[in-house]
Amino acid sequence: MTADPGYIDVHAHFVTPSYIDQARAAGHANPDGMPGWPSWSAAAHLELMDACGIAAAMLSISSPGVHFGDDAAARRLAREVNEDGTAVVRDHPGRFGLFASLPLPDVDGALAEIAHAFDVLSADGVVLETNTHGVYLGDPRLEPVFDELDRRGAVVFLHPTSPVRWEESALGRPRPMVEFVFDTARTVTDLVANGTLARHPRLTVIVPHCGGALPVLADRIDGFVKLFAPGGDGGPGAIEQLRRLYYDVAGPALPRQLPALLNLVDADRILYGSDHCWTPAPAVPPHVAALDAAATPVPGASWRSLTTANARRVLPRLEESR
Template identity: 70%
Template structure:
């Protein structure tokens, strides 16, 4: 029997969150037509029919910070407490990535402590930027220092870039803008030295790395050209990128996964469904395309490979059942 998949890119959407985000001006989040439907029961149904054993739940864009630090702290806490109840009521089926009220650093540090020490979070979810503060910003270094101290898993998720009003050309931002905002913030992490200063971070990049695999050599070359010699980073950009994890959420086949495997070894690839923001029929189709794709390595399937990789990253999930 094939091992049950570990879905590292899965989203929840409780009603109270949708109401608060809508009231804050996100009636059509990131240019999408509406909020998708989500319930625990529907999520479990999708998991069961696709052989997903455990889904690591996170909040997607637009996150929890809508402009007010105090409100963001309260919403992050409510989201995290709600999410933490799901593994308790459905043992083995769900894990959790906590939301943080960035760019409020003090609030984020408080929530990291609460999420890991009181709620047993499996990691944190960070948007590519919040209120225009991208992840390489020095302002966030205390957050990454604390996550590094805890050897935390950090799941990245894109959001609309700061320039979306002009760059998106009126189209839904997840189509193209998400892909490039992922590349933008990962490049920022590399060039700013966040990953070299905090080597214990275990970072998951979504959507096969977005545009990162095809830009890796270009990023590396520009760093060599423009960083002062005394600031040259070791390991270099390509080596840093090869040390990250990448999920297969979205249109992984037939083109994105081959590009990703030109950058990283197969042991860095994880499964992701992107449900509930990916509709159930499309999530089913994406998983079917994975099951019919050629094997990643001899003697393995995409299911077995990604599950082994995820269990190495999350040993607390225990052996496959």
């Protein structure tokens, strides 16, 4: 670790005019109940990164993802945004990486895009929404996708999206406020209870927003898995599986959420995340300053040095570029 390294931002987003146009045409004028779409450019993002001491950012498409109901259109859009993201990475070496989008729940399309993303585009990993049209990540239909990602030892970045029947559950409020943190817990619980994580030990899974609601629900999930999940009294328990995952600190991680997460996992599982461009640029520096000022459980280390070392360990491109 260096004394003052640049953060590695594993939770950063980009949008393109074409992507926004296609999402709006599919009914997402106010995505997930937010007032509208953010703007994004590589130049503005780099300016923010330099101001905050962020060395590199892993770009991904946020909610609502790329599948708006038509498999063929989702395949085209996934390929488009992945090509666009790769161009940004290529034009700014060492500053950006890419978590590629997949057209789930279209399994055949996802498998084709995995091959293209890794073998042609050299993507750093993939981003998976917590559900797509109600298909959560532990669904047996997605097993071929996880088999292939596990075979490749892939980094899998999870991102929350609106749950099914959000019209009733969100109570008229933007879904990122509460629904996202519970949909994160819901899909990770599905991965644990259905054995997906246990069957695919070579995956490196990054859970956003300090794990959402998982830290305070972990013991409850563990108890139910042991009692009711198939084989729950055999393989690794829920707590053990959750402790193997990585977690980013995007969002208001302090003063309460990060300490709760540290009751579940060790500091070597924590990664930095800004959630920019969906988190507006003015909100990023205060978050960085709060994290820089916060104490860590590791004597002599800062959250900057810890999270950067953790990110370099799980992202080969970053380690190789040192």
